[in-house]
Amino acid sequence: MPLMFDHVYYTYDASSPLPSKAIEDIHFTLNEPFFCGIIGQTGSGKSTLVQQINALLRPTQGKVIVGEFVVDSSKKKMKEIKSLRKYAGLVFQFAEYQLFEETVLKDVSFGPKNFKENEEVAVEKAKKALKKVGIPEEYFSKSPFELSGGEKRRVAIAGLLAMEPQILILDEPTAGLDPKGAQEILALFYDLYQNGTSILLITHDMNVVLKYCTSVMVLHQGKLLGMYSPLDVFYQKELLSEAEIDAPDLICLVEQMEKKGFSLNRQNIRDIESFVAEIKKMKGEVK
Amino acid sequence: MKALPIGRYTNYDTFLNRLDARFKLLAMILFMVVVFIHFGSRAMDFTFYGLLMVMVLVFMRIAHIRIRQLLRAIKPMWFMMIFLLIINVLVVQTGEAFYIGDFPIHYDALFNTLYTFVRLILMLAFSLILTATTKPMDLTYALEWYLHPLTFIKVPVHIIAMVISLALRFIPTLLEEADRFMKAQASRGVDFENGKLREKVRAIISLIIPLFVSAIQRSTDLADAMEVRGYDPNGKRTRYRIMHFAKRDVLSLFFLLAFFGGMLALSICGIDFYAFIL
Known part of the structure; x- marks a missing residue:
C-alpha cells in the first residue's frame, strides 16, 4: 500500500x-x-x-x-x-x-482501549509493547511520573506501539x-x-x-x-x-580518503562497522 | 483553541495602538461604567447603547479589527443568553405582559435579557479593542502604574504586577501546549468531540493532567531561571521602556473625560430626551 x-x-x-x-x-x-x-x-x-x-x-x-x-x-x-x-x-x-495515567501499564493500554480493544487484549498488547521498548515488568505498576526522562520516553513510545500501527x-x-x-x-x-x-x-x-x-x-x-x-x-x-544540512562525519571521512586516492565502494558504507568491513576488503585486495 | 474571547495583539501601527496603555486602560474602565449606568428611561438607555455600539465600530475600524472577530467572541454566549431568557421569563413577574396560550410573558423579562445581552456584547467589544491594540506587557505596566500609590500601605505592587505579567506571558504558551497535547492524545485515539459523557471526561483528563504537570514543571524552571539571574522581588528595579504621555494621549483624555462627564450628568439628572419630544 x-x-x-x-x-x-x-x-x-x-x-x-x-x-x-x-x-x-x-x-x-x-x-x-x-x-x-x-x-x-x-x-x-x-x-x-x-x-x-x-x-x-x-x-x-x-x-x-x-x-x-x-x-x-x-x-x-x-x-x-x-x-x-x-x-x-x-x-x-x-x-x-x-x-497521564496512574500506572505505566494503564497508560500504555490507553491507546488500544480507545480503539475498542477489550481490557484483556489491550493489557496484553501493552505488555508486549513495553517489553519491546525494554521496560522491565517491575515498572508496570509504577506511576509514569516516577520514571526518569528516558524511561518516560520509552513508555510513551510503547503507548503508540501498543496500537500496532x-x-x-x-x-x-x-x-x-x-x-x-x-x-x-x-x-x-x-x-x-x-x-x-x-x-x-x-x-x-x-x-x-x-x-x-x-x-x-x-x-x-x-x-x-x-x-x-x-x-x-x-x-x-x-x-x-x-x-x-551537514553530512555525517563518516561521509566526510570517506570523501577525504577518496581524495587521497583510496577507492571505496560508497554504496556499502552506512556506519562504522560497514566502513571497517570495506577497509578490510581493501586491505585484502592490497595483500 | 483559537476562539479566545480576548483579541490577540496585532502589530498594526494605528492611532489606537500608539495611544498610551495607561490611557487605554482608564478609557476601557470608564466606557464599561457608561455601559452599566442607567439613564432617564429605557429608550434613553438603548439610544446610548446604540451610540456606544457606533463608537465601538469606529474604534474597530481604526484598529483594523474585523467584525468577524467580535462575532466569534460572542458566539459562545448564545447558549447562556437563551438560558438567561428562560430564567427571566420564569422569574420576572412584573410589568405588562402578553400571553402565549395561558402563559404570561412579561416585557420586563425580555428587556432584562436584552440589557444583559447588549451590555455583554459592549463589554466584550471594548476588551477586544483594548487587548488587540495593546501589548499585554504594556497593560501590566499600566496596571502597575495605577497601583503604585498602594506601595505606601505596603502592598507589594511590583510582585503583583510581575505575577500578572508572567501569567499573561504564559497564556499563549499554555494554549500552544494544550493544542500539542490534544494532538498527541488524538493520535492515541482520543476523540475530543464525540462520545459518551464518560469518554469525554476521560478525554479531558488525558489533556488536563499533562497540562498541569508541565505547567508546574515550567513554573519551577522559570523561578530557578529568574533566581539564577539575580531576580529579587523586593529589590529596586529600573525599567527598560519608560512610558510617556504624548499630546494625543492628553487630547484623548480630554475628550474621554468630557464624554464620561456628560454621560454621568445625563444619568444622574435622569434627563429623558424622549419625554421632551413626545
Missing part, C-alpha cells in the same frame, strides 16, 4: 490577518514498507507534513492518500478518522509529556536521550521495519539517516527538495548546502 502526497499545501491561520505557509506543493509516493527519513532545518515544515498523514491537520489544498484512507481539504469530519489514526500512529516530539511516524524520538538509549530505540524501529511496519522518521541525526533509512526526504522552507537514497544524498554538496 502506498503513502501518497498529491500536491499538498498547508497554511497555518489561513483566514487570519497573519497566515503562514508551512508546506507547499509536497508531492511524493512511498511504497510500504518503508523506513523513510525526513530531514531539514527547524521550521522547514517537517512536523506539519507528518501531521497531515493522520489528519491532525487537514491540507489547505491537495490530498494525502494513506493506505485506503484519503485525507483532503474538505471541512467535513472524517468518518474513518479513528481507523486512520490506528493505521498511522504518530509519536510527537518529547512524547513523555503525554503520559501499520505506519509509525516519529518526530525526533531520540532527542534528549542518552546515546545508548537512543541506539536501542532506533534498533527497535529497524526491527519493526523488518517485520513489515513502515517507519517515517523525522530526525536531525544524519548518522541515523545513513545507517537505517531506505529513503530520505529533504525539506527546505516548506518545499520538498527531493526524495533520495541516503547513500547518495550526503555526497550531493549543493543539495546539502541548499537545505543547510
